[in-house]
Amino acid sequence: MTQFLSPRQFAEAIGVSESSVRRWADRGDLAIARTAGGHRKIARSEAIRFIRDHSAEVVRPDLLAISEPTHRRARTTAFAEQHAELFEALVAGEADVVTNMLTRMYVHGVSAAAICDGPLRHAMQEIGGLWPEDKRGIFLEHRATNICLEALTTLRKQFSRPSAEPPIAVGGAPEKDPYAVPTLMVSVVLSDVGYETVNLGANTPLSVLTQSAAELGAKVVWLSVSRKLTTTMQKEFASAAAQLQRRRMHLFVGGRGASLLPTVNRKYIHVFHALSEMDAFARSLLS
Numbered sequence: 001m002t003q004f005l006s007p008r009q010f011a012e013a014i015g016v017s018e019s020s021v022r023r024w025a026d027r028g029d030l031a032i033a034r035t036a037g038g039h040r041k042i043a044r045s046e047a048i049r050f051i052r053d054h055s056a057e058v059v060r061p062d063l064l065a066i067s068e069p070t071h072r073r074a075r076t077t078a079f080a081e082q083h084a085e086l087f088e089a090l091v092a093g094e095a096d097v098v099t100n101m102l103t104r105m106y107v108h109g110v111s112a113a114a115i116c117d118g119p120l121r122h123a124m125q126e127i128g129g130l131w132p133e134d135k136r137g138i139f140l141e142h143r144a145t146n147i148c149l150e151a152l153t154t155l156r157k158q159f160s161r162p163s164a165e166p167p168i169a170v171g172g173a174p175e176k177d178p179y180a181v182p183t184l185m186v187s188v189v190l191s192d193v194g195y196e197t198v199n200l201g202a203n204t205p206l207s208v209l210t211q212s213a214a215e216l217g218a219k220v221v222w223l224s225v226s227r228k229l230t231t232t233m234q235k236e237f238a239s240a241a242a243q244l245q246r247r248r249m250h251l252f253v254g255g256r257g258a259s260l261l262p263t264v265n266r267k268y269i270h271v272f273h274a275l276s277e278m279d280a281f282a283r284s285l286l287s
């Protein structure tokens, strides 16, 4: 995938003249880099940022390495249909289609949080309902999980670079919790907000999480909880939360099992029902 566009390619991608692109660059609205030979070039992530910020229309998606779908339904922006299309592509094992869909939604201005809370979560929920009636259910579920991981990792590459010294966020899912997609989603959403993220993934002991947070000097620590914590782990959670609070690190908690956590001092602990809620709060911490 090309990482840079020439001013002419960017102009063609959004159907404007090359002189408009040069004007935006001169005004500082569009960041321009230079090739070794001194020619102007635009990072693909910067092109996408500009398109999103200005709600520009993409007339040549191929120049941004996004293929517009040919069949009727895929052109829609309606949530129900995006969800159905994602579900079909996940069931069919079409990793490229899923990756392309997420990227397309993002370029068209949908936030990473809205993509994850909306069509992607619902498509995975539906995948989870397949096994009673489809003997391929477990195979489909495992394959879809890996496609989501791949598509989200590629989506993250479209984000523009955060500030010079971005705040650090580290997190994962607790021990005995095998769910890899939700914690990656948190990481992707926080990257979209402007954090530098370190995703420790599924099955991460809470002690490792608190140690890593201290070592990295994290501002935010997240925990994605998909299943009920054992009594021992609930105690560990309360002690980890207290440690983080002493270090004035914010702990973001969410997931299907988050409502089952013990009540602890809530000053630095934020329990969210959705990534969009976390997105808004994480942004407010940066301003």
Ligand code: B12
Pocket (backbone or CB within 6 Å): 116, 117, 118, 120, 121, 124, 125, 126, 127, 128, 129, 141, 142, 145, 176, 177, 178, 179, 180, 181, 182, 183, 185, 186, 202, 222, 223, 224, 225, 226, 227, 252, 253, 254, 255, 256, 272, 273, 274, 275, 278
């Ligand atoms: C993939 C999957 C698996 C895979 C996971 C693979 C992997 N490496 O990740 C594997 C094979 C391990 C698995 C195993 C099992 N699974 Co399973 N699984 C699923 C499935 C289909 C998708 C999970 C997923 O990735 N969802 C997508 C994520 C993004 O959705 P989410 O978790 O809701 O997260 C959203 C929010 O909660 C929030 N969020 C999450 N974390 C955080 C954190 C923060 C900080 C914030 C702000 C927000 C937030 O944001 C997300 C986006 O909105 C679900 C179906 C479903 N409903 O999700 C079943 C499902 C969860 N599994 C289920 C079951 C029954 C099991 C097994 C018991 C099956 C078995 N008999 O062995 C085991 C148990 C494993 C265990 N040890 O706990 C049931 C659970 C039923 C229940 N009420 O508890 C479900 C609901 C399927 C079903 N309909 O029956 N599973």
